[in-house]
Amino acid sequence: xxxxxxxxxxxxxxxxxxxxxxxxxxxxxxxxxxxxxxxxxxxxxxxxxxxxxxxxxxxxxxxxxxxxxxxxxxxxxxxxxxxxxxxxxxxxxxxxxxxx
Amino acid sequence: xxxxxxxxxxxxxxxxxxxxxxxxxxxxxxxxxxxxxxxxxxxxxxxxxxxxxxxxxxxxxxxxxxxxxxxxxxxxxxxxxxxxxxxxxxxxxxxxxxxxxxxxxxxxxxxxxxxxxxxxxxxxxxxxxxxxxxxxxxxxxxxxxxxxxxxxxxxxxxxxxxxxxxxxxxxxxxxxxxxxxxxxxxxxxxxxxxxxxxxxxxxxxxxxxxxxxxxxxxxxxxxxxxxxxxxxxxxxxxxxxx
Ligand SMILES: [Zn+2]
Numbered sequence: 001x002x003x004x005x006x007x008x009x010x011x012x013x014x015x016x017x018x019x020x021x022x023x024x025x026x027x028x029x030x031x032x033x034x035x036x037x038x039x040x041x042x043x044x045x046x047x048x049x050x051x052x053x054x055x056x057x058x059x060x061x062x063x064x065x066x067x068x069x070x071x072x073x074x075x076x077x078x079x080x081x082x083x084x085x086x087x088x089x090x091x092x093x094x095x096x097x098x099x100x
Numbered sequence: 101x102x103x104x105x106x107x108x109x110x111x112x113x114x115x116x117x118x119x120x121x122x123x124x125x126x127x128x129x130x131x132x133x134x135x136x137x138x139x140x141x142x143x144x145x146x147x148x149x150x151x152x153x154x155x156x157x158x159x160x161x162x163x164x165x166x167x168x169x170x171x172x173x174x175x176x177x178x179x180x181x182x183x184x185x186x187x188x189x190x191x192x193x194x195x196x197x198x199x200x201x202x203x204x205x206x207x208x209x210x211x212x213x214x215x216x217x218x219x220x221x222x223x224x225x226x227x228x229x230x231x232x233x234x235x236x237x238x239x240x241x242x243x244x245x246x247x248x249x250x251x252x253x254x255x256x257x258x259x260x261x262x263x264x265x266x267x268x269x270x271x272x273x274x275x276x277x278x279x280x281x282x283x284x285x286x287x288x289x290x291x292x293x294x295x296x297x298x299x300x301x302x303x304x305x306x307x308x309x310x311x312x313x314x315x316x317x318x319x320x321x322x323x324x325x326x327x328x329x330x331x332x333x334x335x336x337x338x339x340x341x342x
Contacts, residue, residue, distance in 0.1 A: 006251065006253065006255055007253055009253075009255060010251075010253025010254060010255045011253070013254070013255070014253070014254065021253075021254035021255070022250055022254055022255050022256035023250050023254040024254075025256075026248055026250075026256075029324065030320050030323065030324045034305075052256070054255070054256035054257070054258035055256055055258075057258050057260065057261065058248065058256060058258050058331075060263075061261060061263075061331050061335070061338075062327060062328065062331050064263075064267060064338070065327060065330050065331040065334055066299055066327060067267050068267040068270060068271070068280060068334065069280075069284065069295065069299050069300060069327075069330065070299060070300060071267050071268075071271045072270075072271060072277060072280045072281060072284070073180075073184060073300055074271070084172075084175040084176050084179055084196075085193070088175065088179075088193050088196065088197065089168075089171055089172065089175060091197060092171055092175075092196075092197050092200045092201065093164075093167070093168060093171065095197065095201055096164070096167055096200075096201060096204055097164065099201065099204075099205075
């Protein structure tokens with residue numbers, strides 16, 4: 001039964017006007033998130049998003065991944081010493097004066 | 101050590117908020133300076149910008165005290181950037197040293213069209229990318245099994261993932277946070293670097309293309325693959341009963 005439904009859905013995405021397949025949807029994701037998708041393509045993208053559970057779940061997780069990636073480094077910076085090793089600063093200053 | 105007098109230092113610190121605040125915000129500090137820079141066009145300079153100009157002028161005059169002020173103000177953020185790219189503390193420090201000396205040698209070329217911070221950010225990234233090229237190739241994971249899957253009818257195959265945790269929850273959990281960092285580190289360098297530069301350092305796609313000497317189209321493809329692979333690698337962490 002599930003296989004029949006999948007094949008019907010696939011037929012709809014491939015044949016109905018204004019519809020795209022999940023593979024085509026995939027190609028639009030980056031531009032969609034950057035807001036650089038032309039209006040017509042954006043509408044087509046959003047129609048697919050509304051009707052396709054898999055792509056909806058995929059995009060939600062994709063966006064959460066980006067957000068998590070951005071936040072995760074805030075943590076690393078907080079855990080490293082705030083100051084730069086003094087010997088690094090000394091080395092840079094010494095290298096500068098010897099370069100004169 | 102001569103810091104160029106307390107007044108100079110004070111002026112400089114107030115100009116860049118303070119270096120302490122900056123290092124707490126290292127991750128997006130540079131991005132902010134880029135934003136500020138974009139707002140600069142067509143209006144009078146503020147005091148902070150004036151003192152940055154003064155510092156740049158002193159650097160151009162090869163004033164050693166100015167160089168030390170500059171080093172102390174920027175090295176922290178530079179080190180954070182280099183660490184994210186090269187993943188090794190000693191090599192990251194080498195990058196910062198190289199980048200700082202490069203700033204000193206090339207300050208004449210700084211025309212003030214962008215904020216000093218974003219110029220330094222770019223120099224640091226370039227130094228780190230150069231170091232990365234020198235590193236021996238490590239055994240890298242294959243992205244293919246991590247990329248999106250589709251059936252014969254071009255329909256996506258996507259497992260239902262139970263989501264109980266927010267990004268905040270994960271960042272706040274030491275074990276999960278470490279896991280996420282490890283997954284990012286495990287991405288093959290060409291993909292990892294694009295992800296870091298674009299999503300973490302906040303450069304535009306065309307800026308990343310310039311850094312890596314690649315086309316915008318190639319960078320877009322790699323960015324999308326890197327994000328997709330990371331999404332797959334992170335699937336287990338979203339539900340509580342892993
Ligand atoms: Zn779909």
